[in-house]
Amino acid sequence: MSEVMGLKAKLGLNVFKEDKEFHIRIKPGREKDERLKKAVIVCPSGLYSANDAGDVEISVDGCLECGTCLIACGEEVLEWHYPSGGAGVQFRFG
């Protein structure tokens, strides 16, 4: 079996350019919404996690802008838009 490369290390290979603001946010008051739990499963970058209090949190660094969380959870719980022009992930290979 080959060694598994950690997700953080994998994301570290990509180019990410800084943005002035967060481009994805959990809508205030929705942290406990059941729908957010889906994001924990579907996010290819593993950026969502549930804390001990049952609130789902996102740390948006390493976002691949794939859109999976938005589609899985819906616009009612997530504020989701693309990063500003020239910011965010920049694929070299794609």
Added chain:
Amino acid sequence: MEKFDVIIVGGGLAGLSAAYTLAQEGLETLVLERGDYSGAKNVTGGRMYVNPIRDLFPDLWKKAPFERFIAREEVSIMAEERSVTMQYDGNELAQEPYQSFSLLRGKFDKWFAREAERKGAMLVSKARVDDVIMEDGKVVGVRADGDELRADVVIACDGVLSFIAEKAGLRKPLASKNYAVGCKEIIEMDRQLLEDRFNLQGDEGMARLYMGDVTGGSFGGGFLYTNKESLSLGIVVGIDALLENEEAFKAPELLDRFKQRPEIASLIKGGQTAEYSAHVIPEGGVKAMGSLYGSGILVAGDAAGFSMNIGVTVRGMEYAMASGYYAAQAVMAAKARNDFSGASLAEYKKLLDKSFVMEDFNNFKESLDVLDHSRFFTFYPELAGSIMRDLYAVPAGAKDRIFPTIKKHMTVGEIFGIARDMWRLRKI
């Protein structure tokens, strides 16, 4: 204020195809791309079929920076602990004009953008479009970073989430059942090692598709394409399938599990991951599509839902390029009439209906429903694997005869089940 004939939102394959075609005919065309460059935000598996679109862009192919032409097709059916692989070599695959090529969007789109510029299109990257400007129910331009830019027609080529089509009221709400997610790694490998390992000469390449236990028994598959000095390896799985999966694998875990399968691990050994990407894929087909046109606006590529996932293979790039091309044709016809109303731009739909694009989508209308049937992803792979195991097993005692071996795996009920599945398959 700047006014253009056409503003294209998104410099991916759909957008660039439209721009290339329009600029060639002398229309003032502006492409706005939010990435650092075209290709910076685009993810694909990695194979483009050129045949259906060859004649739409006759001058394009000669210098196109493809990776390898696909000279060998393979498909692996994976059960939990075994797999069956079929290989197809055909003379037609190895003869020019080649049918399909592996490619990397970072290179291809960047190059294509230059070609469109050469034809006279204006391209501005690092520019995110935030909204469409509507006047009297008609789209008259876009807003980008506080700037207002106007045009006779806006073409939304902004990819699967298409916020632009949504803002113009053309997109249907995003329902998870109509979308899959793909996760992919680029694995760099010494060219010689790669060619030796996959038995390739020169620019020959191979494509291998995986189905079955790749995705924990849910709707989806895996792919492996050879590039010049790298492999594109990834999985595609329906978002609902991922959520419903009993073992609750997280998306990135599925890819890791796939990579760790001994069949895969041995193929990628000695390579080094160089990039990790992911992207949503529309796969709802005709039923999930919104409107393709409105007053002053057209929608093309993934934004319009032109991607298809038929079990083992995702196709979207040809549809993106063709729909971009037909959108350009419709705009030119509208310009000749000087009428950019919805009725005039409806020509786009007619052109698509006559083309391979809508023909394919109509033919495969039922495929998602048929394939969303876990038997295709668990039962058959297990069945094929088990039959092969028993066929090849030479036990300590006497070997079983072949027919009973196969029969052993199929009860009467199962034979009926298979017949039922075949009946469904007829639809695709």
Added chain:
Amino acid sequence: MDIVVAMKQVPDLQQLRIRNREPVMADVPLTFGKIDKNALEAAVLLKEEHGGEVVVVAAGSEELEDTIKEAMAAGGDRSIMLADDKAGDLDSAESAEILAQLIKQVDDCGLIIFGEGSGDNYSGQVGSRVAEKLDLPQVGSVTQIIIDGEKLRLTRSLEDSVEIVEVMMPAVVIVTADLNEPRIPSVSQVLKAGRKPKEIISLDELEQPAAEKTLTTLSNLAPEVNRKRITIKSVEELVEILKTEGFVGGN
């Protein structure tokens, strides 16, 4: 009075990756260095206040013709450049010679702004060399520029003091990164950029040949990372380790 900004085309460092300890240069987009963008912004702000034109001068490979649009979008008014594939990899002496010749073409040049060092090799010499060749006064480490009639009032941030100097124009001013935040051009500015006047010359068209290369880069390797791989379980432990490693405390 025009303001000249000298800028250097460099690979986008964020796009650079290391393979087998060597940087992979193929397909890396070109841009201008971060500090050069500060220099340009300083020039544009001065122009907005005092009028005149911002002239960008640069030397580099033929792709420069494209890269220069970035500077035009961010406020440059016109450009004079040497764009020649033989000039893709100039050392400081060569660059200085070429830039000095390009700057001489600007008639009413009051002030020449350089960034403190380029993003790629950061030799930090070109500004001084150019000042010498043009026989102009130069002031370095500048964090603020004020034009006062014929004079410049410049703030220099030194290690533990701030110095304010005055100098007659024309002069060479070398700025640091923290004097401003470069603007992000809008789409319409980018569109106008392509139409701004530009003058392009090749190496053969130079009045004097550029100086011979004096420096040769022998190797350019990423440092070998030697992580200690220490796992810690508590803050106390972390502090303890940082102490033994000599990072904190240490009285």
